[in-house]
Amino acid sequence: MGLxxxxxxxxxxxxxxxxxxxxxxxxxxxxxxxxxxxxxxxAELLNKHxxxxxxxxxxxxxxxxxLVFVNSGFTQPRTYRYWDAKNRAIxxxxxxxxxxxxxxxxxxxxxxxxxxxxxxxxxxxxWEKIADVMEERKLFPFFDSAYxxxxxxxxxRDAWAVRxxxxxxxxxxxxxxxxxxxxxxxxxxxxxxxVISDAAHVAPLRSQLTWIVRGSYSNPPAHxxxxxxxxxxxxxxxxxxxxxxxxxxxxxxxxxxxxxxELIKLGTPGSWDHIVKQIGLFSYTGLTPRQSExxxxxxxxxxxxxxxxxxCGLNPGNVAYVANAIHDxxxxxxxxx
Numbered sequence: 001m002g003l004x005x006x007x008x009x010x011x012x013x014x015x016x017x018x019x020x021x022x023x024x025x026x027x028x029x030x031x032x033x034x035x036x037x038x039x040x041x042x043a044e045l046l047n048k049h050x051x052x053x054x055x056x057x058x059x060x061x062x063x064x065x066x067l068v069f070v071n072s073g074f075t076q077p078r079t080y081r082y083w084d085a086k087n088r089a090i091x092x093x094x095x096x097x098x099x100x101x102x103x104x105x106x107x108x109x110x111x112x113x114x115x116x117x118x119x120x121x122x123x124x125x126x127w128e129k130i131a132d133v134m135e136e137r138k139l140f141p142f143f144d145s146a147y148x149x150x151x152x153x154x155x156x157r158d159a160w161a162v163r164x165x166x167x168x169x170x171x172x173x174x175x176x177x178x179x180x181x182x183x184x185x186x187x188x189x190x191x192x193x194x195v196i197s198d199a200a201h202v203a204p205l206r207s208q209l210t211w212i213v214r215g216s217y218s219n220p221p222a223h224x225x226x227x228x229x230x231x232x233x234x235x236x237x238x239x240x241x242x243x244x245x246x247x248x249x250x251x252x253x254x255x256x257x258x259x260x261x262e263l264i265k266l267g268t269p270g271s272w273d274h275i276v277k278q279i280g281l282f283s284y285t286g287l288t289p290r291q292s293e294x295x296x297x298x299x300x301x302x303x304x305x306x307x308x309x310x311x312c313g314l315n316p317g318n319v320a321y322v323a324n325a326i327h328d329x330x331x332x333x334x335x336x337x
Contacts, residue, residue: 001210002031006225009232010176010191014145014159021166025199029176030209031220034190035146036064038175042142042192043072044212045205046107046173052140055107056098058082060306062116065109065144078102083118088274088286090120096133104138112145112174113158114280117308121151121279127161131168141165143174150181151280153249155242171196178228180281181245187224252281255314262323269330283309291329299325 001007007029011022021027032038046052054076057065066077080102081094099108110130115121122130134141143162149155162174178189194205213219231237253276260272275283287295287307295301301322303309314322 001206001213002220003222003225003229005233006229007031007191009229011193013155013232014148014162014174014176014193015166015195016156016159016163019163019166021195025202026197027166027193027195028202028206029191029193030206030213031225032175032190032192032213033188033217033220034179034185035144035175035177036068036190037188037217037220038177038190038192039065039068039142039144040072040216041209041212042173042175042194043069043074043107044216045209046140046142047073048212049208052105052107054078054103054105055109055142056080056102057109058095058111058115060117061109061111062144062146069107069109074107078106080108082115083120083284085284085286088271088284089277090122090126092122092126092129096129099130099133099139100137102137102139105140106137107140107142108134110141110143110161112143112148112162113160114147114151114282116146116280117282117306118284119278119280119282120274120284122161124160124164127164131165131170135168135170141170141172143172145174146177147180147280148176149242149245150249153246155245166195169197178224182224182228182231182241184224184227187227188221189224189228252311253279255311255319256283258316258319259311259314259323262320263326266323266327268323268327269334281310281312283311285309285326287326287329288333288335290333291326291335294329294333295325298328301325 011029032041055069055074056078059079080098081091084091148158151158172195174193176191179185231241256276260275263272285307289305292305292307
């Protein structure tokens with residue numbers, strides 16, 4: 001089941017040091033093979049032992065969500081509306097309507113922060129409404145927390161949604177990844193946090209999780225988990241790491257602002273506010289497949305046909321070039337053509 005010190009630190013980082021769920025012994029974690037391993041172990045537990053068969057994921061979402069849950073035994077994959085391409089924002093009314101129509105005991109995959117791939121997150125008020133509907137419809141939250149601290153630079157802010165659901169009394173699971181915020185991609189460092197209503201169920205749940213892990217990959221690697229555990233346990237190293245993720249996230253935010261400013265300066269058609277309203281590594285720019293293709297062919301700026309870009313590819317030396325290329329693509333190939 002991995003390194004206990006690592007899992008305890010991970011649960012504390014996600015839920016907060018003073019979480020009543022931790023104090024009451026209702027929250028615990030198991031080390032997994034990064035976030036993907038957490039999703040797989042959690043999904044197998046929900047399917048095999050709680051007999052959940054229906055899961056919902058956002059449209060769009062990270063492509064592995066569908067594959068992992070189907071491979072874990074879920075037979076009813078469904079989507080809820082999320083991205084409003086016209087307004088370049090959350091289709092919140094669509095999302096709520098889809099959740100209201102979801103059958104009881106559906107598992108709802110939720111991005112804790114820095115939604116992948118759109119980069120747009122619900123506001124705190126919208127999260128409250130999501131929780132209202134999920135409570136009313138008896139839906140089960142499965143959070144995917146791939147970017148805690150790396151989205152806003154603030155560990156607490158990036159965990160707000162998960163902590164709010166716990167405060168509301170939900171039982172839930174959350175897959176945590178240290179690939180981005182610790183740069184430990186290839187070490188496969190992750191944790192699955194479980195929050196339940198009765199501490200008496202912790203021991204049997206741990207036992208079933210042990211069987212799932214034992215029957216798939218036996219046990220997780222130690223090196224990366226020890227790195228994370230040592231940093232989180234040492235106040236000096238912890239503060240240094242927090243400074244690093246704040247620096248990285250602030251650089252991404254600055255590049256978002258710089259790209260928007262350059263596009264406005266050029267008089268590029270359309271509104272570009274969505275670029276700075278989004279958060280995390282990715283942005284759904286709103287560029288059409290034809291415009292994206294033009295960026296690749298004419299300017300050697302490589303991006304997906306959906307218009308999704310990784311903001312980390314921008315720097316002070318190339319942001320003006322990228323903005324000029326986007327301006328060129330939009331003026332040559334207007335969206336309504």
